[in-house]
Amino acid sequence: MKITDVKAVYPRYKHLASSWRTRLWQIVVRVESDTGVIGYGYGGGGLAAVEVVNGHLRDLLIGASLDSVDDIVSTWDALYTASIPYGRKGIGIMALSGVDLALWDLLGHAERRPVYELIGQRSKGKVTAYATGSDAEWYRELGFTAHKFSHHWAGSPSDYDTAVERSARAREVFGADARIMIDTYMSWDAEVTLEMARLLRDYEIYWFEDVLTPDDLSAQAALRPAIKPTLLAGGEHEFTQFGFQEVARAGALDLWQPDITWCGGITAGLRILDLACTEGIPVAPHRGHEVWGLHLIVSSDCLDLAEVNQGERGATGDELWIGRPRAIDGYIEPSDAPGFGVKPDEAML
Numbered sequence: 001m002k003i004t005d006v007k008a009v010y011p012r013y014k015h016l017a018s019s020w021r022t023r024l025w026q027i028v029v030r031v032e033s034d035t036g037v038i039g040y041g042y043g044g045g046g047l048a049a050v051e052v053v054n055g056h057l058r059d060l061l062i063g064a065s066l067d068s069v070d071d072i073v074s075t076w077d078a079l080y081t082a083s084i085p086y087g088r089k090g091i092g093i094m095a096l097s098g099v100d101l102a103l104w105d106l107l108g109h110a111e112r113r114p115v116y117e118l119i120g121q122r123s124k125g126k127v128t129a130y131a132t133g134s135d136a137e138w139y140r141e142l143g144f145t146a147h148k149f150s151h152h153w154a155g156s157p158s159d160y161d162t163a164v165e166r167s168a169r170a171r172e173v174f175g176a177d178a179r180i181m182i183d184t185y186m187s188w189d190a191e192v193t194l195e196m197a198r199l200l201r202d203y204e205i206y207w208f209e210d211v212l213t214p215d216d217l218s219a220q221a222a223l224r225p226a227i228k229p230t231l232l233a234g235g236e237h238e239f240t241q242f243g244f245q246e247v248a249r250a251g252a253l254d255l256w257q258p259d260i261t262w263c264g265g266i267t268a269g270l271r272i273l274d275l276a277c278t279e280g281i282p283v284a285p286h287r288g289h290e291v292w293g294l295h296l297i298v299s300s301d302c303l304d305l306a307e308v309n310q311g312e313r314g315a316t317g318d319e320l321w322i323g324r325p326r327a328i329d330g331y332i333e334p335s336d337a338p339g340f341g342v343k344p345d346e347a348m349l
Helices: 046-061 069-082 091-111 115-119 136-141 158-174 190-199 217-227 240-250 265-279 291-298
Strands: 003-009 027-033 038-043 127-132 146-150 179-183 207-209 231-234 306-309
Touching: 003 046, 003 091, 027 046, 027 091, 038 091, 046 069, 046 091, 069 091, 069 265, 091 115, 091 265, 115 265, 115 291, 127 179, 127 291, 136 146, 136 158, 146 158, 158 179, 158 190, 190 207, 190 217, 217 231, 217 240, 240 265, 265 291, 291 306
Parallel strands: 127 146, 127 306, 146 179, 179 207, 207 231
Antiparallel strands: 003 027, 027 038
């Protein structure tokens, strides 16, 4: 089949945080073919990424053949090369991610197969889900057996006390065998990280996430042995296999967390996984409960672990993707519907 049209849209979100996300959150990419089959993808970069897709990548895609995974891979390489002057990382690759995922979805629909079958042999059934948010008691009620909470360092010594209190609470609620993780969102520095490792040692935190900025690779490499057995995790702000090659070369992280809608899509995700396997590094995709990461998890060497951004009890959110899988009793799995098994709510486009 041949691609006949490509269009990116920034959805009509109603429940976004008042931050960079108000204009730079996720985009929907629609790819049409001459067979009438349509594929949908999800990328980052917001309104800026919409311009990249509609103003550049679309022109390169019209008329291209798409009959195999190899075609998707060669298309990714061509789009990456063409976008190098403004791309390589950030918004350019976030836009490419949405296109790549739409192509995987298109091929899955054309072959009437779920994307996880296109990726390879499925090796996981239900995937263990961990709940991200602040309501530990509610997540446990829902059946989750693993939990990640956020901790922002605001510069006060009391921030240490807050980390201890939250860690103690999570461990008490989830029990001795549960995985408990902390996301710092680049707010800790090396000194804080070392002190947190000391203070929280009894709570057996599985990983500290994004303790420094993603460019500070040497400092992260120095922290790794000093905070063990807690793992140093990160990678949601890294892009493509080329970016992760630098992470590997520096020995910066114990666990990689590429976001499949940001890092370059499934195509880049598979290449990152190949690199991780060579380096002996475990991979747990950022926001892994979303279908884009979930299909990769079940048919690859990714950890049996999918992040669910569960939010707060009673909170209202945007329901953009119709048919998305939900975590049940602490587990989640993709459907066996063609493609990614979801379609966007047209009212939001």
